[in-house]
Amino acid sequence: MNADLVLTELMTVLKSRLPSAGGDPDSSYVAKLYAKGPDAFLKKIGEEATELVMAAKDQNQQTIISETADLWFHCLVALNYYQVDPADVFAELAKRQGISGLVEKANRT
Numbered sequence: 001m002n003a004d005l006v007l008t009e010l011m012t013v014l015k016s017r018l019p020s021a022g023g024d025p026d027s028s029y030v031a032k033l034y035a036k037g038p039d040a041f042l043k044k045i046g047e048e049a050t051e052l053v054m055a056a057k058d059q060n061q062q063t064i065i066s067e068t069a070d071l072w073f074h075c076l077v078a079l080n081y082y083q084v085d086p087a088d089v090f091a092e093l094a095k096r097q098g099i100s101g102l103v104e105k106a107n108r109t
Contacts, residue, residue, distance in 0.1 A: 014080040
């Protein structure tokens, strides 16, 4: 499995679900989220994050994987909506490599 390919294909689908691209809320879960506005998908991010926390507390590896996939998916929905390229998130992560988390946090403005 090629993670770059999966991400590229998923982002292409998400873009096609935007109202401006003709996404149909009657036939697409993502188009329905977009039609309801940011509160709908932002709420889902919160729900999925909570479900991931609970799966981790239960130490259930398969559920952790599943809930992480759900969380990442809804985060990608948000990135797409706000026209943020996931590559920019990866660039930010790369920029932080080799820097102590404590130092990085202290340097945030």
